[in-house]
Amino acid sequence: MATANSDTAFFGHPRGLSTLFFTEMWERFSYYGLRAILILYMMADPATGGLGFGIGKATAIYSLYASMNYLLSLPGGWLADKFLGLRNAVILGGLLIASGNALMFFPGIEVFYIGLAAIIFGTGFLKPNVSTIVGTLYEQNDIRRDSAFSIFYMGINVGALIAPLIVGYLAQRVNWHYGFAVAAVFMAIGIIQFILGSKYLPRRVFVPVPPSDILEQQQRKVWLQYGSVALIATAALLFLLAPAAEALADLFGYLLLLIVAVVLSYLLFKESPNAYERRRLAVVCILFFISAIFWSSFEQAGSTLNLFAEQNTNNTVFGYAFPSSWYQSLNSAFLIPLAPVFAALWIRMGTRQPSVPAKFTIALFLVGLGYLFLVPGAELSVGGNKVSPLWLTGTYLIHTVAELCLSPVGLSAMTRLAPARMAGFIMGVFFLSISAGNYVGGRMAGFYEKFPLPHLFGAIGAFCIIVALLFAIFIKPVAKMIDAAPASTAPSA
Template sequence: MTENMKEKIVQSVPQTGFFGHPKGLFTLFFTEFWERFSYYGMRAILIYYMYYELSQGGLGLDETTANSIFAIYGSLVYMSGIIGGWVADRLLGTSRTIFYGGIFIMLGHIVLSLPGSLTALFISMALIVIGTGLLKPNISSVVGDLYSNEDQRRDAGFSIYYMGINMGSFIAPIIVGTIGQNYNFHLGFGLAAIGMLFGLIIFLLTKKKNLGLAGTFVPNPLPQEERKKVFGTIGAVVLTAGLIGAYAIDKGYLNIERFILLVSILGIVIPVLYFIFMYRSPKTTNTERSRLIAYIPLFIAAMMFWAIQEQGSNILATYADKRTQLDFAGFKLAPALFQSLNPLFIIMFAPVFAWLWVKLGNRQPSTPKKFAIGLVFAGLSFIVMIIPAYVNGTETLVNPLWLVLSFFLVVIGELLLSPVGLSATTKLAPAAFSAQTMSLWFLTSASAQAINAQVVRFYSASTEIYYFGIIGGLSILLGFLLFALSPQIQKLMKGVN
């Protein structure tokens, strides 16, 4: 997309109307609010649905397998953003891709809402993986389209958008989690489907008036004469992979454990190939190549961060269920309620960070330094989990305030890294790969969770101290290293702050 086209898009969007930000931020804020309500509502009870006994309404998987499947599911959700970015960049544009993604997500939750077996779970997961891949990177890309690259409101706008994400994420575990755990898992999943429906309705009713031309252009359209060849190749690959997979399953060569290992490997290989492809593309300029090099350490740092943050939904969720004193201050706490802590703290502090970046203006820390500080806080969130096991051992139940502290620390890191990473990605992206580079940002989470699928196998009550200590220590060490390298990274960013 050319600079003239970007300027035309910005001019088509009403630039005020939502807390001093472009009016289109309202549409994207509430669409993503309901999408995250559906997704995190489902996630709040999914791990329990997998390992609770059949008599409790679950599927009866063992905890280690459930945690690995959960991590791989999260990895595939974000890995599929590659497909969504390609579809938006080459075929449909971001707006139409977002809508179709929401349809797939809603269908996935509907399948989960119906009583079924492990097969039904995997079908629903496949639908949600495809849908989130189509929707998630593209809706974030449209947020970037609302602002010019020089607009000082840009980082603040992403922080506000991020707050909308977390408002949906905060409410979901309280509503879906409570109903799912206390009454019926499938009823909870049904509420998640209704949430996505609300998001689709808001998007359809307000996008034309609020978004202008944002999301309507196809930045790197696939020529008509090439489409038949490309679609034929894709169909052949999908069919071949399906046949090979079916044969491998039938002969016992492919089982859950081997599939998890395969996805873990892909989680590392795919982003490497992605960087190489964009760097070597003739459509990428020399300045854009330099910015891609600068993006690599940011990508690695984000991987380390999400490897910790994403464990809040499986390892710390299991910790809440098995290791935490749930009778607290006269209340009986549901384990799923702890999933609301992360978005609650973001809702509380996102406005503070948004105000801070605007207040500091050009004096705010550079993007690499924000990432570095975020990594240190993420590491500390795991380090504090050593203390109760070290002081009282692993045989006694833990005060829930330790979990509260852990979630608080990782949120401070998240506010330093995640919205800033979204904003930096839109600014560092090569013009020909704008939506696909946003997909690359979401691959940081995919890669982290692909690694987590192997790492979570080492967690148990007896290994708590080593588990939290080693992972937390690595994050802090990487944070200090990134801080030291930040001046060199900043030079490679070629004027992007």
């Protein structure tokens, strides 16, 4: 097997990156296809095959779905580290996602909830671990690392581009359940190619991290027992309480807040054996909060912005009426040509590129700017007017540039900052920030009919920009914490 430095078979990167590229592409096809239609399907008239939920119940279920997809990355990453190995966790996750989508092909509220639960658990296993495997292809200070995650992120967005076009069309124009079926088929294809391409991955992703001693081995078994009971209980609770979605979503919000507090406290006070690791894990916690605020705004694409597309936008171009779910492809349509530009830019700038906290600050500022851009369009829609598609198009363009400054950079930063013994868990922590953001973003859609849209969009945009300006003060100190070397080594380049 070629070493990480010598293997340049995939656009100057290791061949294994192509396997991970296509695996994540089809997983994101499933996720973004469902995101594009889920809230619309739940609110659609039962006469057209929808579920007929009100906006409160639909947005509550959506927020639970969007949040828990990423929340379960924490146990998914931990189980991969300690018991399954990264490769096996990805395979298990893919099988669950395919099965969940297949179940939702069949009508019935029961299979709808079971299918959603399967997809949530499957994403928890697949999402953090396939991203972690990308990091294993490179040495710690390989300058191709950020570039690799940008290429990997382009694979994500190929799936996210075509998913709303195919799933959205089948669901809104033919039959809602056909959209779920096509997602199941493509996820199965993604897992097959992952299994076949696993020979290009490092051997260490096939096995879990070995315990350091007998005591840790025993502790793992105890935690596995408790964790298995907790996961089964969580799945059962979701199924039983799903009809009372709004109350469940409120309860989940408090639980999520508690989980965030426990996890970040664990990182800072339990998993920090020396000052060097304490600094790096402290940076993970700082980036966590910026990421959570960013995603709470950005991920309203499937909720608030989706409703704006359906109810307030004239979805016609050159006389052709298109499904409102197609707007969900705009982000990826912009990102695919821009991702290689950003990847090349970071490579060209080398050590002169903006630091990780600087990129996060730029991203948060831009996502707020995207909402401010939409405020005049929201003003024009007051009174039931349908506005031009250009308003949403412009917002998605600004948000795409913002995303490229944060998401692939964040993935890369987590693999760099994480101690080897808990690489999967730290990636799960990053996805926990997305989980928190998704929850808030989903719940924000519940205000869609309660507040004037210009005020709603304006408040979101202003908040993000103010926080970005405040965080800008701390860019240099946080960057120094990232670059600080262990006391026993020379300063890193």
